[in-house]
Amino acid sequence: MFKKTHDQKYIFEKLESFHQMDMTYDSGRILGSMCTKPDPIALEAFRMFTETNLGDGGLFKGTSMMEDEVISSLSRLLHSSEACGHIVTGGTEANIMAMCAAKYIFQEDNEDTPEVILPRTAHFSFKKACSMLSLKTVEVPLNDEYKIDTTALEDCITDNTMAIVAIAGSTEFGLVDDIHEISKIAHSNDVYLHVDAALGGFIIPFLNYRNKTRLNFDFKCKGVSSITLDPHKMGLAPVPAGGILFREKKYLDKLAIDAPYLTKNVQTTIVGTRTGATTAATWALINYYGMDGYADIVEGSINLTGYTYNKLRQMKNVNVIVKPELNVIAFNVDDMKVNVLKEELFKKGWRVSNTVKPYAIRLVLMPHVKREHIDEFLSDLEEIIGGS
Ligand SMILES: Cc1ncc(COP(=O)(O)O)c(C=O)c1O
Incomplete structure (x- = not known):
C-alpha cells in the first residue's frame, strides 16, 4: 500500500x-x-519521444523508421551495408542477444552443451549470458599485452564451440584484441564471432577516420558475426542506449518471437516494451555530430x-x-x-x-x-x- x-x-x-x-x-x-x-541535443530528442514504445512498433511508425535509420547508420559506420539489429538497454542486453542468437544457430545441428571461448578480460555480462543460456565457458589465455593470445585460440576450438568472443575496448584496460587475426581463425573454422565493442564502437571508427589508429574490429573482418556498441558510453546518449548489430538478418531472425496481440506480430529483442527515446537521442547525435563531430x-x-x-x-x-x-x-x-x-x-x-x-x-x-x-x-x- x-x-x-x-x-x-x-x-x-x-x-x-x-x-x-x-x-x-x-x-x-x-x-x-x-x-x-x-549531450543537450540528445536530451531534447529524448524528451520528445518519452511516450513511444518500440515494442509495439506499429503504433509508433516514425520511431520504428528512426530506429531503422540509426541501425543503418551504425551498420555503415561498422563497414557493412546490410547489418541489422536494435537499440537496446546497454551492452549487457546486446551481449546476451548475441549469445542467444549464436546458441540457436549452434543448436540447428548440435545437441551438445554449447561452448563459448572468451578471454578473462570479457565483461561480466557474458557470465550472465552463459548462466542464463546454460553455456559452457572456455577461457582463452591472454598474451603479455592483456589481449587474446591468438596463437592459443585455435586449440580452444572443439566440435562444440558455439562462439568466440573478442573485445574492442576491454572494460578493465580499454584494449582491443587482434580481431583481424581472430576473425580469420573464426572464419576458417566456421565459428560465430561476437565482438564486444560496447566501449570501442563509438571510439575506434573515429580514430581510424582521423588516421590516428588502424584498428580492425568490425564487419570489414569477414569472420565477425555480430557487434555490440553502446551509444550511452562514448556515443553521449542518455542511459539506457546499447546497440547490437548482426552481420546478416538471418542471425537476428533467430531471436524472433511471435507477439500476436501487438501491432507488429514479431519481436526480436529480449525486452518487450522498449523506449524509443534513446533511439531518438542516438539519431539526433549521429546526424548532428557526424564523423567530424564525434x-x-x-x-x-x-x-x-x-x-x-x-x-x-x-x-x-x-x-x-x-x-x-x-x-x-x-x-x-x-x-x-x-x-x-x-x-x-x-x-x-x-x-x-x-x-x-x-x-x-x-x-x-x-x-x-x-x-x-x-x-x-x-x-x-x-x-x-x-x-x-
Ligand atoms: C566491454 C563492455 N561490454 C559490456 C558492458 C556492459 O554494458 P552495460 O553496463 O551498458 O550493460 C560494459 C560495461 O562497462 C563493457 O565495458
Missing part, C-alpha cells in the same frame, strides 16, 4: 533531496565510469588520456599497467595497497574504479573529464603517495 498523497511542491523538493545525494559528471570527479553527461569529441578524450598517462609515468612509485589504446588507464603504486589508495582518493572526492588482475586503480577518461580535473586529481594523488 502507498502511504499517503502529497502535493507537487513536496514531491519535487523530496526528489531534489534524493538527487542532491548523487554524484554529477559536471563535478569532474567521476573517473571510473564508461557513461558520461548526455572524431573531435573522441580525440579530446584520447589526448587527455595520453596526457594523464605521461604524467603518471613521470610520478615516482607509480606503475602504469599497460599503455592505453583507448581512454582507459590502470595503475598501481609501490608500497600502497590498491584498496587503501582507492579509499584515500575517495576521501578526497574522487570516484575511481579498479581492475582485478592485476589489481590496480582504473581511470576512464570520458568527455566530462577535463584537463583541470586531471591536474587536480594528479596533485591529490601526489599528496597521498607522498604521505604513504
